Amino acid sequence: MSELGIIRDGAVRIRDGVIQWAGPTDRLPDKHAPEFDAGGKVILPGFVDSHTHAVFSRTRADEFEWRIQGTPYMDILARGGGILSTVKAVRETAPLRVQFPDRFFEFGTTTIEAKSGYGLNLETEIRILEAIRSVEKLEAVPTYLGAHALPPEFRDDRDGFVDQVIQDLETIHSRKLAEFCDVFVETGAFNANEARRIVAAARSLGLGIKLHVDELEVGATSADHLGAIAEADIPRIAASDVVATLLPATLFMLGQGHYAPARKLIESGAAVALATDFNPGTSPTLNMQFVLSLACTQMRMMPAEAIVAATMNGACAVHREQRLGSIEPGKDADMAVYDLSDYREIAYFAAVNFCVATFKRGELVYSRSIT
Numbered sequence: 001m002s003e004l005g006i007i008r009d010g011a012v013r014i015r016d017g018v019i020q021w022a023g024p025t026d027r028l029p030d031k032h033a034p035e036f037d038a039g040g041k042v043i044l045p046g047f048v049d050s051h052t053h054a055v056f057s058r059t060r061a062d063e064f065e066w067r068i069q070g071t072p073y074m075d076i077l078a079r080g081g082g083i084l085s086t087v088k089a090v091r092e093t094a095p096l097r098v099q100f101p102d103r104f105f106e107f108g109t110t111t112i113e114a115k116s117g118y119g120l121n122l123e124t125e126i127r128i129l130e131a132i133r134s135v136e137k138l139e140a141v142p143t144y145l146g147a148h149a150l151p152p153e154f155r156d157d158r159d160g161f162v163d164q165v166i167q168d169l170e171t172i173h174s175r176k177l178a179e180f181c182d183v184f185v186e187t188g189a190f191n192a193n194e195a196r197r198i199v200a201a202a203r204s205l206g207l208g209i210k211l212h213v214d215e216l217e218v219g220a221t222s223a224d225h226l227g228a229i230a231e232a233d234i235p236r237i238a239a240s241d242v243v244a245t246l247l248p249a250t251l252f253m254l255g256q257g258h259y260a261p262a263r264k265l266i267e268s269g270a271a272v273a274l275a276t277d278f279n280p281g282t283s284p285t286l287n288m289q290f291v292l293s294l295a296c297t298q299m300r301m302m303p304a305e306a307i308v309a310a311t312m313n314g315a316c317a318v319h320r321e322q323r324l325g326s327i328e329p330g331k332d333a334d335m336a337v338y339d340l341s342d343y344r345e346i347a348y349f350a351a352v353n354f355c356v357a358t359f360k361r362g363e364l365v366y367s368r369s370i371t
């Protein structure tokens with residue numbers, strides 16, 4: 001994770017949205033082709049933000065204030081806040097859409113994973129997934145998170161809701177609306193046995209598995225959050241093919257004093273990814289550059305490790321590593337240009353956006369003038 005394969009004074013040749021060649025500029029074939037001059041700047045693969053909840057219909061700024069005042073989460077729920085407040089708003093909103101799809105490009109992100117889970121019934125979950133599927137230019141990987149919380153209508157019937165999630169999985173799959181299935185495994189959400197039932201059904205349909213979880217048991221593509229992972233589970237995740245997706249912006253926004261043990265995970269050999277967890281309640285940010293800063297300052301990741309985590313390993317977390325995550329021939333021309341001379345400065349300048357141009361499949365989808 002510490003080897004970036006830096007090419008100084010480099011060039012990239014693109015045709016039909018795909019990288020044909022990358023190497024030193026003085027070896028560039030066909031120097032007379034149309035060009036974008038990024039001299040003196042840093043070029044990275046587009047960030048792959050592999051964990052977001054980007055379809056919602058209003059913010060939770062009131063809840064933000066309550067948390068600052070020290071209001072306990074159960075009291076926030078009693079006031080009508082929490083996940084279920086977003087569920088209520090989403091159910092009442094039509095049409096649904098991914099929030100700020102073009103603004104991801106401003107920060108160098110070219111691909112996101114986006115989850116459902118703010119519907120908690122089949123009709124609304126389908127509408128969320130259709131909204132994810134309908135995004136233009138920004139690549140959005142859809143994940144079905146039917147088991148995100150227990151909806152009010154199933155408050156006294158947990159088993160019935162798990163049965164409903166499993167039944168709805170078949171409809172989601174038959175309509176090709178999701179590539180992954182996720183389950184929120186947490187006290188107050190769903191337990192390990194309930195998650196196993198849902199995961200078994202999803203795997204039988206051929207869906208990839210993602211988990212909001214701090215334990216590793218079911219052969220997931222990624223295990224996300226890991227803010228309270230047990231020491232004994234670190235070598236287990238390192239010995240597996242699971243990507244440990246860390247979300248430091250969430251813990252930052254919640255005012256927590258602890259973060260996932262990134263250094264221990266990396267030194268144990270785990271594949272670590274970084275993502276924003278963009279959502280209206282606990283991580284209202286879509287700035288991956290800020291996430292890199294948090295990863296370096298709060299989790300002691302080196303800048304190179306953070307970049308790999310936000311690009312190549314993010315691509316692995318959404319099964320896109322064959323065409324995303326690095327700048328090399330045969331891959332999609334997803335790249336971002338930063339008005340900096342040193343890649344380490346991307347994380348060094350906290351919450352400052354130095355991205356001046358972003359390309360998605362070779363198309364310039366964002367640019368701003370440099371002063």
